[in-house]
Amino acid sequence: DVKVTQSSRYLVKRTGEKVFLECVQDMDHENMFWYRQDPGLGLRLIYFSYDVKMKEKGDIPEGYSVSREKKERFSLILESASTNQTSMYLCASRGLRGAPNYGYTFGSGTRLTVV
Amino acid sequence: AQKITQTQPGMFVQEKEAVTLDCTYDTSDQSYGLFWYKQPSSGEMIFLIYQGSYDEQNATEGRYSLNFQKARKSANLVISASQLGDSAMYFCAMREGYNRKLIWGLGTSLAVNP
Numbered sequence: 001d002v003k004v005t006q007s008s009r010y011l012v013k014r015t016g017e018k019v020f021l022e023c024v025q026d027m028d029h030e031n032m033f034w035y036r037q038d039p040g041l042g043l044r045l046i047y048f049s050y051d052v053k054m055k056e057k058g059d060i061p062e063g064y065s066v067s068r069e070k071k072e073r074f075s076l077i078l079e080s081a082s083t084n085q086t087s088m089y090l091c092a093s094r095g096l097r098g099a100p101n102y103g104y105t106f107g108s109g110t111r112l113t114v115v
Numbered sequence: 116a117q118k119i120t121q122t123q124p125g126m127f128v129q130e131k132e133a134v135t136l137d138c139t140y141d142t143s144d145q146s147y148g149l150f151w152y153k154q155p156s157s158g159e160m161i162f163l164i165y166q167g168s169y170d171e172q173n174a175t176e177g178r179y180s181l182n183f184q185k186a187r188k189s190a191n192l193v194i195s196a197s198q199l200g201d202s203a204m205y206f207c208a209m210r211e212g213y214n215r216k217l218i219w220g221l222g223t224s225l226a227v228n229p
Contacts, residue, residue: 031215033216043206048215090160106161
């Protein structure tokens with residue numbers, strides 16, 4: 001089974017801190033995604049990466065950056081955390097066409113609280 | 116305009132009964148894919164079922180089936196014989212063309228009553 005692992009389930013950080021959310025997948029997937037999920041707003045795409053060192057902005061990239069130095073790891077960086085970045089963050093990876101779910105597999109999520 | 120619409124914010128169903136969760140979509144692409152995911156309170160997004168726009172038969176996966184009506188642009192999820200463990204949020208999502216991104220609905224909260 002494909003596994004997507006997010007390093008933390010819960011995080012509490014202070015306003016202004018630099019925050020790193022890590023995501024690792026073990027199936028050699030090219031595509032990786034970071035979403036945030038807020039009640040009433042659904043899932044919104046922050047950034048995605050379609051290969052090592054490649055990235056594209058999603059719908060809400062402001063205040064975030066990403067890093068993909070190795071294929072298996074996709075990091076989301078909050079340069080200076082703010083309270084409006086308190087949210088649930090979900091990482092996903094996507095494999096090959098023909099996989100049962102067309103390859104989108106999610107991690108367990110990280111609930112980030114910025115105080 | 117919403118590309119994925121889930122009109123039912125919340126649904127209740129009795130254990131062992133069937134339930135249908137609605138999803139309508141809007142796209143001008145001929146090639147697209149529709150997904151359903153389940154999100155329990157633990158937070159993980161669990162893939163349930165996938166339907167491609169060119170698939171001639173409705174997708175089925177165990178107790179899950181997708182009622183795909185292309186002309187009406189609907190892709191409703193049917194859960195047969197509901198179980199208590201089916202209580203969760205359910206999300207419909209769409210991939211348009213060769214776009215790598217998914218477009219998400221706002222979800223339906225399902226509660227299964229014993």
